[in-house]
Amino acid sequence: MKFIRKNIVCRFGIPREIISGNGRQFQGRRIQEWCQGLHIRQKFTTMAHPQANGQVEVTNRILVQGIKRRLERVGENWAEQHTSVLWAYRTTPRGSTGESPFSLVYGTEAIIPAELGLPSHRVMSFSEECNEKSPKGESRSYRRVKGKSFLCIQRYKNSMINSYNKRVKSRSFQLGDLVLRRADALRPIGKLDPTWEGPCKITSILGKGAYELKDPEGRPLPRPWNVHNLKILCIIRSLWRIPESQGPPPTQVLWRIINSQGPPPCSG
Numbered sequence: 001m002k003f004i005r006k007n008i009v010c011r012f013g014i015p016r017e018i019i020s021g022n023g024r025q026f027q028g029r030r031i032q033e034w035c036q037g038l039h040i041r042q043k044f045t046t047m048a049h050p051q052a053n054g055q056v057e058v059t060n061r062i063l064v065q066g067i068k069r070r071l072e073r074v075g076e077n078w079a080e081q082h083t084s085v086l087w088a089y090r091t092t093p094r095g096s097t098g099e100s101p102f103s104l105v106y107g108t109e110a111i112i113p114a115e116l117g118l119p120s121h122r123v124m125s126f127s128e129e130c131n132e133k134s135p136k137g138e139s140r141s142y143r144r145v146k147g148k149s150f151l152c153i154q155r156y157k158n159s160m161i162n163s164y165n166k167r168v169k170s171r172s173f174q175l176g177d178l179v180l181r182r183a184d185a186l187r188p189i190g191k192l193d194p195t196w197e198g199p200c201k202i203t204s205i206l207g208k209g210a211y212e213l214k215d216p217e218g219r220p221l222p223r224p225w226n227v228h229n230l231k232i233l234c235i236i237r238s239l240w241r242i243p244e245s246q247g248p249p250p251t252q253v254l255w256r257i258i259n260s261q262g263p264p265p266c267s268g
Helices: 002-012 029-037 050-090 101-106 113-117 128-133 135-167 250-258
Strands: 017-020 041-044 178-182 196-207 210-214 230-232
Touching: 029 041, 050 101, 101 135, 178 210
Parallel strands: 017 041
Antiparallel strands: 178 196, 178 230, 196 210
């Protein structure tokens, strides 16, 4: 909560919503009341799906690599290099945007030490008088940079989507489907423990592979689940050696536990 207030609210203003993981630090009563007081909507990523946090993970990996390169020179004082590594990251153009994070925030590139040792054109041609008259021109230039960056991001996303679709076969579920969820997505499991739990029922399709579920007792699960941690439950009637004279088939019994309405699960 202190980090959000200090580094987000006090720097960029109150956000409309905050998307976070499912850690306890984001679900406590204090942070919920604090967000409600500022009218901030909390949204959570799907359970056990780190890809949803991919942008943050990529940024952290780049920063860790930058710190590793300095370890031999600085030794145990690596923590002091964190600011320098962040500066290098913020002033380096990114492949996804074509611009540096610094320029996208402030509308101009930062002056780096190399431009002072070997003065660049903008350093040599700087004039305080012209600088006071140029805000409108800089504003138009900033809008062009933002527009160019937006197009670059769209091309980058389309390229990533096409590459992903070529390698991965998509799966989807329908409303009312019975599914099993991966057990190790919630907690560590032993070698002899079942790897899947359920059955659960699909109650809502959120899009992009995210689904809301309810357990066999009809209680909604607190967080959405990603398709990668689910698989369809298919009950084969021929495996159940119970005469129909002794009662309804087990497939119907199981379905009634989940919900008495809708089509029955697949059977053979």
